Amino acid sequence: MSRLVVVSNRIADPRKPASGGLAVAVGQALEASGGLWFGWSGKIVENGTPGEGDLHLQQAGNVQLATVDLSREDHDSYYLGYSNGVLWPVFHYRLDLADFDAGYIGGYRRVNQMFAHKLASLLKPDDIIWVHDYHLIPLAAELRAMGCKQRMGFFLHIPVPPPLILAAVPAHDWLIRSLFAYDLVGLQSNTDVSHFSRYVGTETSADILGEHEFRAYGKTLQVQAFPIGIDVDEFTALGEGKDAQDMYAQMRREYSRRRLLLGVERMDYSKGLPQRLKTFRQLLQSYPENVGSATLIQIASPSRESVDAYAALKQELESLCGSINGDFGELDWMPVRYIHRNVARKRLPGLYRAASVALVTPLRDGMNLVAKEFVAAQDPEDPGVLVLSRFAGAAEQLPEALLVNPYDTLRTAETIQRALQMPLDERQRRHQALLARIREHDVYWWRHQFLAALAAIPAP
């Protein structure tokens, strides 16, 4: 059995279940093969030299953890600048929010080179390398340039935008060319695969060998959708824990005569939070029976606060929440409970279970795991309803949710009202179908499909 090497910007200790399903699933595969997990340590060295960073090695059970520090300059250009100031907005279709500062790409390239350099010294000839996400697109190309011949796969957790949006990135051709250094590229949805294919067809001189196979720059690349899932049993077990049960009981007590709508996400402009609040205002206007009886709990956990676009979003949300509460609130009822803090993971299932309706309405999302966690946390006898944006990757997989266009506040408000009034038998039917789908395509299925496809590619 080949050793598995996982590379991601941040790593988690696979022995700590608090890290969530993805870390556990990837951790298990690493554990089974005596693997190596490589990434940034999370440490920023204020006066560090760009392109240099200490390597730390640590053993966690059967898994070796290897992490590298980043200098302040590298962190600001590679992580804040290029990854989160260029790639994240553009891949979520937000050219208006991208900061195309020409200096960032040098840092992005430099950190990928440094990671490749440090990683190469730890590799064995028959390792299988699995690289994660947009921070590390050029990693394989850098490793290949150093002579590494191992099988290499890449999974992109965020969407692939349509070709003409991708083509607005100044170095888009270099970026996509870098992807051809991998043997396998995994994307979240069929829409992403079709965008990739159209980009390759129009912007490169590649041969499209089949629906999932491309040949360019002297290399054949397989590209397929591997929709990521959750660990359903782990999440259900979390729901049986004391913290989740207490949370549920508390919510039920507090909202016994009221309907609870719930949104949970990192505070990110891709998640459609301002549109959601406007839709909630519309719900109160169009269906006044909800005034005094429906409450929206919105958890927006702090994220990337040193990127400008995030600070602006925070202000906008505060203003929208304030105006809804000011216009509609009463002495004994506030329509919006907005929480800009992280909620402990072990309490989340209780919160999900107490909600009548989940609002998962991103403007664009690679997959969206909150939608799946909400389904897993429901009481099958009396389940809540999932209102899901058609622009989340999860929408391809979850047709029994109520699918909405989050930009259309009027119709989304109508759909929320429908969710609030949905008869029990329809809620049960939909929930049962959704649960079967998230069980079939869970995080273990995802890991297995990806690694099996990578292992099936003949070593070069």
Ligand code: GDG
């Ligand atoms: C990226 C892609 C893709 C959220 N708030 C709190 C909290 N969370 C947890 C949720 C969930 C996770 O964070 C969020 O996952 P998502 O999938 O919804 O979104 P991203 O963070 O944007 O993730 C996404 C994913 O990668 C995997 O490939 O699905 O499309 O954008 O697990 O529960 N957890 C806690 N407190 C919070 O306040 N503990």
